[in-house]
Amino acid sequence: MKTKDMVFVALFAALMGVLALIPAINLGFTPVPIVLQTIGIMFAGAILGSRLGALSQIVFLSLVAVGVPLLANGKGGAAVFVGPTGGYLIGYIVGAFVIGFILERTENVTFVKMFIANLIGGVLILYVFGIPVLAFVTNISIMEAIKVNYAFIPGDLIKVTIATILSLRLRKALAVYIKPHKSASKVA
Numbered sequence: 517m518k519t520k521d522m523v524f525v526a527l528f529a530a531l532m533g534v535l536a537l538i539p540a541i542n543l544g545f546t547p548v549p550i551v552l553q554t555i556g557i558m559f560a561g562a563i564l565g566s567r568l569g570a571l572s573q574i575v576f577l578s579l580v581a582v583g584v585p586l587l588a589n590g591k592g593g594a595a596v597f598v599g600p601t602g603g604y605l606i607g608y609i610v611g612a613f614v615i616g617f618i619l620e621r622t623e624n625v626t627f628v629k630m631f632i633a634n635l636i637g638g639v640l641i642l643y644v645f646g647i648p649v650l651a652f653v654t655n656i657s658i659m660e661a662i663k664v665n666y667a668f669i670p671g672d673l674i675k676v677t678i679a680t681i682l683s684l685r686l687r688k689a690l691a692v693y694i695k696p697h698k699s700a701s702k703v704a
């Protein structure tokens with residue numbers, strides 16, 4: 517791997533830690549908080565692409581696993597991966613990968629295309645991984661866990677919108693340094 521790629525992977529892993537500084541919103545009726553960090557997954561996938569985007573999340577979660585308190589509310593340690601939010605955390609890796617994967621195969625990345633990629637990787641994938649684990653760990657049904665997730669939808673849609681606007685701009689600004697996409701030079 518090129519040094520430049522390693523620097524970007526480290527930067528986006530660090531960005532996740534910075535986003536953790538913004539306090540999570542605890543909802544009371546579920547142990548899963550509203551966090552800003554999922555926006556970092558979208559940036560990673562949209563800007564670094566599938567491989568490096570996923571790698572940035574692996575680096576970030578490895579630090580969490582060894583105990584660095586890089587999750588929102590200062591959480592860290594291997595136990596978080598077998599807790600109620602463990603599925604979402606694994607989803608961070610897959611989500612970043614999927615966003616990059618979609619965009620690498622997308623010509624002329626417009627707002628709508630980027631929004632859809634972020635929605636799939638930065639929201640749907642997280643729910644797909646998060647809901648079953650939440651249901652299992654907290655001993656509720658899948659239907660109940662799905663209902664819990666309704667609470668995240670408004671915030672997640674706002675995050676997708678912000679990530680989409682900023683990612684389109686950042687892809688243009690960083691195109692000189694990092695070109696993970698065939699279409700990077702044709703960003704709308």
Ligand SMILES: O=C(O)CCCC[C@@H]1SC[C@@H]2NC(=O)N[C@@H]21
Pocket residue numbers: 548549550551552554587588591596601602604605642643646668671672
């Ligand atoms: O910090 C953690 O332990 C992980 C939190 C996972 C929160 C999930 S991600 C999808 C959904 N959107 C949110 O804002 N919160 C949940």
